[in-house]
Amino acid sequence: MLFMDDQTKTREILEDEAGRNALRMALPAVVDKPAKFGGALELPIGALATLFRVKESIQAELWERLASIPAKERTEPLPVKPNPDYEGLDVPTASAAISAPTAGRVNATLEIVLGGPSHGNPFTDVELRANFRLGDIELGVGGFYDGDGRYVIRFLPPKTGTWEFRTLSTARSLDGHAGTITVEASSAHGPVRVAETFHFAYDNGEVYRPVGTTLYAWTHQSQELQEQTLSTLAKSAFTKVRMCVFPKAFIFNDNEPELYPFDRDGDNWDSTRFNPAYFRHLEKRIRDLDDLGIQADVILFHPYDRWGFQDLGKAADDRYVRYVVRRLAALPNVWWSLANEYDFMTTKRREDWERFAQIVTDEDHADHLLSIHNGTRMYDYSAEWVTHCSIQKVDYYKTAEQVTDMREQWGKPVVLDEIGYEGDLEYEWGSLSAVEVVRRAWETTLRGGYYTHGETYYDDNDVLWWAKGGKLVGQSAERIAFLDRLIGESPTGRLEPILRMSPTPIGGIEGQYEIHYQGYSQQRFQTVDIPDAHTAKVDLIDTWAMTIETLPGTFSGGQRIEMPVRPYMAHRLRIEAAAS
Structure with a gap:
């Protein structure tokens, strides 16, 4: 028997007397004035309880009460298994027409297409896979039915070399096809x-x-x-x-x-x-x-x-x-x-x-x-x-x-x-x-x-x-x-958080490329924090106007930079070792 839980639809709980009684202790307004909540009653009760900030202790008590209340029974359709007798023994193995490439490139999609049977329901009757092998690497790739007797296996080769493949299928005409594909290097980014x-x-x-x-x-x-x-x-x-x-x-x-x-x-x-x-x-x-x-x-x-x-x-x-x-x-x-x-x-x-x-x-x-x-x-x-x-x-x-x-x-x-x-x-x-x-x-x-x-x-x-x-x-x-x-423009193309004593966030590469963001603060000046024996070029960034102003000269630790007294500003430090 199934019981109610935090994923039970709120409306379903309201339709049950024991459910309403359990819900009243956590969300009385939902029980007393359900029309006020409209479409929110279609949400799981757990989502609604979190949305309305019900205390965790009260939520825990609610889940305990719901766990003793039977939920509506669902009739689950059974899985449909592939049919091992989809094609009779009179059908030769590997007899379906096949179109397979002989060459490809790394991280570029390859497609093997087979023209096979279409009787019954090929979406469920037929299981089709292919094993791709390159040395010690073996990848299993599932195929799919694309309608009108068309079966497809798609492969994204991760390495160069001559890959061998062999198909396996519950349909005899699709089973046992084999071949090789020579995969060369490419400029494709890949996943x-x-x-x-x-x-x-x-x-x-x-x-x-x-x-x-x-x-x-x-x-x-x-x-x-x-x-x-x-x-x-x-x-x-x-x-x-x-x-x-x-x-x-x-x-x-x-x-x-x-x-x-x-x-x-x-x-x-x-x-x-x-x-x-x-x-x-x-x-x-x-x-x-x-x-x-x-x-x-x-x-x-x-x-x-x-x-x-x-x-x-x-x-x-x-x-x-x-x-x-x-x-x-x-x-x-x-x-x-x-x-x-x-x-x-x-x-x-x-x-x-x-x-x-x-x-x-x-x-x-x-x-x-x-x-x-x-x-x-x-x-x-x-x-x-x-x-x-x-x-x-x-x-x-x-x-x-x-x-x-x-x-x-x-x-x-x-x-x-x-x-x-x-x-x-x-x-x-x-x-x-x-x-x-x-x-x-x-x-x-x-x-x-x-x-x-x-x-x-x-x-x-x-x-x-x-x-x-x-x-x-x-x-x-x-x-x-x-x-x-x-x-x-960062040297790594990424920013890391720089955890420094600051009320506003800093990101970049510490001591090399730093962006300091002031958010909604508006400041007349900032004191720059630059490592000893280093100097920095300083850029003022208006994040809304999308402007960058490079201040003249270079700066060292403890110097003050003038700010324009408006919010959503940032400044960037491009730091280098000081000339000896």
Whole structure:
């Protein structure tokens, strides 16, 4: 029997007399005036309790009471196993037509295509894999059915050499194909990896800085709007886009997409049959981003759903994750995010996220970055599979200020993927001024983290950048580009937090390249801190006006520099050993 817990939907608890009695001690207003809370009743009770700052001791008592209350039983569809008798013994092995390259390049996608059977349901009846071997290296790569008798295996070769491959399949005609592919060196960056504990680099070692933006549902819009989005991105400094696989249903997101991920079975989705056209389109857009030098942070699940995609059952979830990863893992510019706001989903538990992570890591031969994003309740980012922290603001007033502590806590890169959006909506998350977004970007960066931009200005046609793309109308994006340029001028192309007795953040390379940010303080002068026997050139930086003024001469420790008495200023020290 299932029992209620912190992930149970609040509305479900209210529908149960024992649930209401338990909830009254923690959130009496929700019990007495539920209509006041509207759509928030669709949230898990744990998210709601955190949102309304219920004391931890009271939360613990609530979870204890809920644990004795039966939850609604769910009928879970059973997993569908591949059919070992899909093709009879009269079908020769390795008899399907195959198109395989004989040559390729490191970190460039290779594709093996087989023309095979299409009877029954090839999405579930047929299992197809290939083993790729180079010396002692062996990589297993899952294949997928692309419709119309077309089977595909995609491989992203990580090293030069002559790779041998052999296919394995439950369909005899697809089983036992073998060949070799000679892979040569290339200038391709390859996937992004974690570097130096808290940072990122491409597979070829080149520094990568995630300058992110948010475009949740951009691939589900009209072709014209998608092309406009790409045109805008091409002129921006963004190097990462957060985007959902599933379409999104939320405020300003009422349009129906042209394509859906599954075939329909009457009024229901047939989760055993994927729509290849849907995924081909998704792949095209991810490749379009790659052409612009932009990483696709692919979000596998989210709670904003009117189609039922988040509630298909465990077997369907697993099948979907496996299919998506097999299709996309050989694309070099992919990141995986298991969820946007995982804790707002009432149909998933911690064991589900851990299972999805295992599927992703098992199926992704290219080892792309992998994380999960929170709503109100932080995930345990110490999990071995988590490569970096993908965090929503944890406090309305302070999140960027906690980045250094988060780095220390998790020992991994910290990306504030939702620091709040520049916009003018009625919601606190979508009504930040451009000045505040830029301040948060600076605070995050100098404290050793990374951030993701978003823009939510009201539009009569409901075309808001954060969901649908189009054009940027705000003022923060160009100032974020200015900040990234300054980081790029660092000798390492990165900034480390410099922990010095200072009320405002300092970042850079201590004693070599330092940026001191004053935030909302306005100062008439600053006393520079420069090591003995060194001098520095000093640049005054107006982070809003995007100007850099180099002060005449050089400075040594203890000297005073004049400041313009306005907020959001910074100064940069370019330090060198003094001439003897």
